[in-house]
Amino acid sequence: MxxxxxxxxxxxxxxxxxxxxxxxxxxxxxxxxxxxxxxxxxxxxxxxxxxxxxxxxxxxxxxxxxxxxxxxxxxxxxxxxxxxxxxxxxxxxxxxxxxxxxxxxxxxxxxxxxxxxxxxxxxxxxxxxxxxxxxxxxxxxxxxxxxxxxxxxxxxxxxxxxxxxxxxxxxxxxxxxxxxxxxxxxxxxxxxxxxxxxxxxxxxxxxxxxxxxxxxxxxxxxxxxARPVKLKDVLEERPNDNFYFTENTLERIKTSEEVNRFYNGVEILYNQKGGARMGYSVFGIEGVAPTLTCTTSRHYERYKIGNEFRRLTPVEYARIQGFPDNHCASVKLYDQYPLYGNAVPPxxxxxxxxxxxxxxxxxxxxxxxxxxxx
Ligand SMILES: C[S@@+](CC[C@H](N)C(=O)[O-])C[C@H]1O[C@@H](n2cnc3c(N)ncnc32)[C@H](O)[C@@H]1O
Structure with missing residues (x-):
């Protein structure tokens, strides 16, 4: 065919x-x-x-x-x-x-x-x-x-x-x-x-x-x-320090509201006060990821992993969409996020x-x- x-x-x-x-x-x-x-x-x-x-x-x-x-x-x-x-x-x-x-x-x-x-x-x-x-x-x-x-x-x-x-x-x-x-x-x-x-x-x-x-x-x-998979099942062991922003997330959390609930299977820990915008949320890893998109604001999402806070890596974006880890490795790191966000899960x-x-x-x-x- x-x-x-x-x-x-x-x-x-x-x-x-x-x-x-x-x-x-x-x-x-x-x-x-x-x-x-x-x-x-x-x-x-x-x-x-x-x-x-x-x-x-x-x-x-x-x-x-x-x-x-x-x-x-x-x-x-x-x-x-x-x-x-x-x-x-x-x-x-x-x-x-x-x-x-x-x-x-x-x-x-x-x-x-x-x-x-x-x-x-x-x-x-x-x-x-x-x-x-x-x-x-x-x-x-x-x-x-x-x-x-x-x-x-x-x-x-x-x-x-x-x-x-x-x-x-x-x-x-x-x-x-x-x-x-x-x-x-x-x-x-x-x-x-x-x-x-x-x-x-x-x-x-x-x-x-x-x-x-x-x-x-x-x-x-x-x-x-198929058998359900959680976000924590596909995370990289210890990505590069550039993906972490623990200190300033702790500051931000002081002005955020604790949510601690699952919405559409996504674990939401905190939301920025007064704003329901998903882009300002802190997510947990016990559920699934929210819909990956091609917008760059997504990179401001933070995930609490252990006691640290970080964004997801392009390898994790690949895994969440079901592509091989290095599928987009031929282009710059920041160009990879929107490409995965726009893609259809194979x-x-x-x-x-x-x-x-x-x-x-x-x-x-x-x-x-x-x-x-x-
Ligand atoms: C929703 S994405 C499809 C993504 C694809 N299914 C994948 O798995 O990556 C739509 C695609 O249409 C392309 N596109 C938009 N306008 C186009 C045009 N006039 N001619 C050809 N491609 C176009 C965009 O560059 C984008 O990659």
């Missing part, structure tokens, strides 16, 4: 594809630091540096399109339909390639906010575009903690298949059993699905779309979860790719049949 990786960054999808024996034949990104890491790590042959808009005609044939596309607002030209206009956006480049190359599958990844942004219009536009070009589209909200990683990181994966009967690749029958018999019955027949134009203000954690129609539901369990998309390209799936018949028995 051949894959391409759009908006490749440091190659989260590439690591996943390599681990599954899928060959990446083409990759692209506009960031010089990401390009340096990608080329150092995977070679220069298949990586193309620059704006995707300049490469659309060069994309080769492939079976699987992957990409964590930037979350960029759409234009409002199509608002009268309740949708927005994807024309001119980076997302539109994905649709352009899918239409032209017609790969069997796609696996896309984005932030949780995509489901509710602009009262659901953004995601509706995405579903509309992908489902109108001949794919059965399925999405699911996933969390890194379920993939053996010590990080609360919620991400939506959106997969596509050239298939026209309702089924789920991303839910096991145990996950699907959360649907009521009525929901399962609606899910099993696209005639009963709603038009995407009639979407509500936010999309649920799981759903399907086909030919401009969709069905969605809140599915909370995740039956395929373990999360390995799972999604494996399921998306599998021949097994879950149908809704057994759950909806229960309704007939009632």
């Amino acid at each position: 051949k894959a391409i990786e759009l908006f490749a960054g440091i190659g989260g999808f590439r690591v996943a594809c390599d681990s599954l024996g899928i060959e990446t034949v083409w990759a692209n990104d506009i960031s010089p630091t990401a390009a340096k890491v990608y080329q150092k790590r995977f070679g220069e042959e298949h990586f193309h540096f620059g704006d995707i808009s300049n490469f659309l005609d060069q994309v080769p044939d492939h079976d699987l399109l992957t990409g964590g596309f930037p979350c960029q607002p759409f234009s409002s030209a199509g608002r009268k339909l309740g949708l927005e206009d994807a024309r001119g956006s980076l997302f539109e480049k994905i649709v352009h390639i899918l239409e032209r190359k017609k790969p069997k599958y796609f696996v896309l990844e984005n932030v949780k906010r995509l489901l509710s942004m602009d009262s659901g219009k953004h995601f509706a536009t995405i579903l509309d575009a992908l489902s109108e070009i001949g794919y059965l589209v399925e999405w699911r909200l996933l969390n890194s903690v379920n993939f053996g990683l010590p990080q609360h990181r919620e991400r939506v994966v959106i997969i596509g298949h050239r298939d026209h009967t309702p089924k789920s690749y991303l839910c096991t029958s145990s996950d699907i059993s959360e649907l009521t018999p009525h929901q399962a019955s609606v899910a099993s027949n696209t005639e009963n699905w709603k038009s995407i134009e009639d979407h509500g203000s936010k999309f649920h954690t799981w759903g399907l779309a086909l030919n401009g129609k969709f069905f969605h539901a809140k599915i909370e369990g995740f039956s395929d979860a 373990a999360l998309v390995t799972w999604a790719i494996k399921r998306a390209t599998s021949t097994s799936y879950t149908t809704f018949q057994s759950a909806s049949a229960q309704m007939e028995l009632v």
